Amino acid sequence: MIPVRVLVRNFLCYAEDENGGPVEFDFEGSSLWSISGDNGAGKSAIFDAITYALFGCHRGGAQRDSRLIRRGAGECEAAFEFRLDGQVYRVRRTVGRPKGKSAIEPKTRQASWFDTEAGDWRPLPGTEKEAGLNQWVRERFGAGYETFVASVLLLQGKSDELILAEPKKRFDILSGILEMEEYKRLEQAAGLKARDARSQARALDEQLAGMPSVTDEETRTAREALDAAGREFTAAQKAATEAELLVKDVQRFEELREALAHAKARLAEIEGLLQESDRIRAEYEEWKKLSRAVPRLRGALDDLRSADALIGEAKQARDEAHGIDVKDLSGLASAAAEADQLAQNRASELREQHRELASALPPLQDVLRCRRELSERQRELQEHGTGEEWARRLQEVEKGLVRRGGERDLAEETRQKALDAKSQAEAAQGHAEEQRQARMEAKDEAVCSRCGQRITSEHIQRELADAENAIQEARRRVEKDGAAFEQAERAYEAALLSVRSLTEELSTVKVKAAQAEKAGAEREKAQDALGQATAASVQVTLDLRAVVVESALAVAQKALREAKARERDLLQQSQTAEQEAAAAAKSWRRADETYRAALGRTQELSAGAAQLEERANGLRQQAGVRVSDVDEGWRERALGGDEKFVRQLELRFKALGEIEEQYRALQKAEGDRQQVSRQAQQHEEDIEKVPAERRISLAEAEGMRQQKQSAIGGAQRRRDAFMVELEGLKNAREQRKDVQAKRDEAHRRRTLYSRLAELLGRNGLQAYLMDAALDAITRLADETLSRISGGQLQVRLARETNSKGEEEIVIQAIDLASSDEPLDVQFISGGQKFRTSVALAAGIGQYAGGGRDSVRSLIIDEGFGNLDTRGRQEMVDELQNLSQVMERIIVVSHHEDFQDRTLFPTGYVLRKAGQRAEVERFV
DSSP: OEEEEEEEESBTTBOOOTTSSOEEEEOTTOSEEEEEEOTTSSHHHHHHHHHHHHHSOBTTBSSOGGGGBOTTOSEEEEEEEEEETTEEEEEEEEEEOOOTTOOOOOEEEEEEEEETTTTEEEEOTTTTSHHHHHHHHHHHHSOOHHHHHHHTEEOTTOTTHHHHSOHHHHHHHHHHHTTTHHHHHHHHHHHHHHHHHHHHHHHHHHHHHTSOOOOHHHHHHHHHHHHHHHHHHHHHHHHHHHHHHHHHHHHHHHHHHHHHHHHHHHHHHHHHHHTTHHHHHHHHHHHHHHHHHHHHHHHHHHHHHHHHHHHHHHHHHHHHHHTOOHHHHHHHHHHHHHHHHHHHHHHHHHHHHHHHHHHHHHHHHHHHHHHHHHHHHHHHHHHHOOHHHHHHHHHHHHHHHHHHHHHHHHHHHHHHHHHHHHHHHHHHHHHHHHHHHHHHHHTTOSBOTTTOOBOOHHHHHHHHHHHHHHHHHHHHHHHHHHHHHHHHHHHHHHHHHHHHHHHHHHHHHHHHHHHHHHHHHHHHHHHHHHHHHHHHGGGOOSTHHHHHHHSOHHHHHHHHHHHHHHHHHHHHHHHHHHHHHHHHHHHHHHHHHHHHHHHHHHHHHHHHHHHHHHHHHHHHHHHHHHTTTSOHHHHHHHHTTOHHHHHHHHHHHHHTTTHHHHHHHHHHHHHHHHHHHHHHHHHHHHHHHSOGGGOSOHHHHHHHHHHHHHHHHHHHHHHHHHHHHHHHHHHHHHHHHHHHHHHHHHHHHHHHHHHHHHHHSTTTHHHHHHHHHHHHHHHHHHHHHHHHTTTOEEEEEEEEEOTTSOEEEEEEEEETTTOSSOEEGGGSOHHHHHHHHHHHHHHHHHHHHTTSSSSOEEEEESOGGGSOHHHHHHHHHHHHHHTTTSSEEEEEOOSGGGGOTTTOOSEEEEEEETTEEEEEEEO
């Protein structure tokens, strides 16, 4: 995992950037980064953002995340971008304040990957949920929060977490770092498989014990019974089939008798219809004549009535045309056209006057604006003074700042020397106290661990007295050097305050000098603008130009205001004239449209009347054509308009409405008579062919069939029962055989999975991999620890098994300055613990990074307070060495050693500005 970028918005002391987006910390471009700044400026908050984005955890725990929101904001966000296996990922979380009385904090989360081809982030499905994101992070990192902060991120106050952890806990931490989780999951999976197989085998044993055992004799007896029942069922089916045929024969006999009765009834109907044949034929001929004539006679009468109506409409149209006065409407249209022309001329004149004045105003307004601007620039120049005066003052302040800076540097050097002396005195005091404590703990040892002589009581008293004297002397040195440091600190603070005061004065003088220089430049710029505006106004021919250019500024402003008012007045008059012209044009168009509409209406009415008269004549001719081939007497009466006669013919035609159906029935009867007679004869012959025993009632035949069907049901049930019994015996034998095979397979799988879990467990493959990793980490950590401790410290890591059979990691350190015997890291000093923690983290990172990008970074948040000046310098040197083999090292400290840009050329400086944190990046 290589850190790429951290982004925070409204997170703890960080607000937003100037564009409202998140504050960004970009770590690309260098392997070694320094983050320094004031206490409380937000250095550690950067790493809260990393752990919160990845794991939902921060220094305050994993609850009440709304505490991370900056005061005054409703929501905060934290995002961490990193490179893993060549791909860039981003994990982002937001949290809002609970609303109302609810205690629920609204949260979002999402992991994404960067698509280089599209140049955009692609969300990873499922990571918008807490469980999905946690699973994705653990799969990518192979570690949780505790493992991460114990190896990659050494937090302030927790840099020795791996050292201080319980031995058993260390095994879990290193397992996560070294990606042992996969082997643990495989071990657990194999164990679960073994338990499942054991449970399945036990269940199958119990199932097999409760299953019946089926013999061959039982199967043969069941098959013989099934064969006998099958023969019985076949005989019952044959008898039922014969009964079914009997029912069908009886049904056929009944159908033949019904068909014979129907044929005889049809013959009687035909004979009765043939007796009325003469009347039906005569009335049918009369009906055909009326069917042709009645519609035509009725149509002729309708045509004559329509012609009369059209003649009436034509007379009304001619009367309406004579009532329209076209000449009067023509005169009104001409008068409206003249009024429209006068209004258009008036509007054109006012528009031209407005255009001339409106085109003159902009250049004259530019002249007046430039005159006002020049006047204002001259006033500012008088107010700020000249640039030469401020330049002389700036030179004086810069000389004073150089002098005071030298005094500050001298005071800082004196302060650093006092601090080093104080640190050495404190170290000497601590060493003397440790010596005394060691002598007291040695008690009655036989040989002195220091000088190698035999121990006597006088010897012990002398060593204790020497230790006490050394402690007293060290305390006096601490007090003396502490007082000297405090005095040097006050002198340094005074010099620093003086430099800051002159720095602030220098900033003020620079601002004033810049303002004076700017005022002079602005005055020259205003003078040039006025000359350009005056030249541009030459095109104005009105007398107003001379007033604006040459008169006093107040007179010019008044003249221009009056001209602007005149321009607005002309604009209003022009708009009014245009409205009047538009109204006159509308009146003319309305009068002209009325005249043209009246003229068109007159022509339309005359033409319409002629068309109506022509249509009336056509209808009269059409009426004659309709009845041209009708009976002559009927035709004359219809053309004479005899409505009553035509109505009588319609009534007679309606009365004969059923004769056509009677005529067709007569024709059908004449054709069917012979066929129906033959059918009746055939039915009588078929009835005679039916045997006497088949001429029973249908009810008797149905009863016989029902009896035979019942016999089939009983035989079938007996056959099915024997079939089920035989099938049950077969299934029981097959089920028992299948259960036996499954039981044997379950026992085999239990043995295999149990052995696999043992081989993958902590005493198997995991132990082998852990031992190999511990050897490599010890070697790499020792190389780093030797360099950052001046060759005085060594570290040892080993795997042991405790009394409970649990795997543990033991960490021991050797302080070569005092003994060759290893000590548990719990008992070394604070500075030694910090060096050891850094060395272990570096060793773990180098080892784990050799296989993939999982851990090739180191982040150290403070922790250098326990180191003296030399120790910090050694740590800086080693961090630069580590940056050559690790992808990213980020160091956070307020010590000046870590702010030297010659040692740390890339980094960030954080400053407090009220309740905000300001970020400065240097590269």
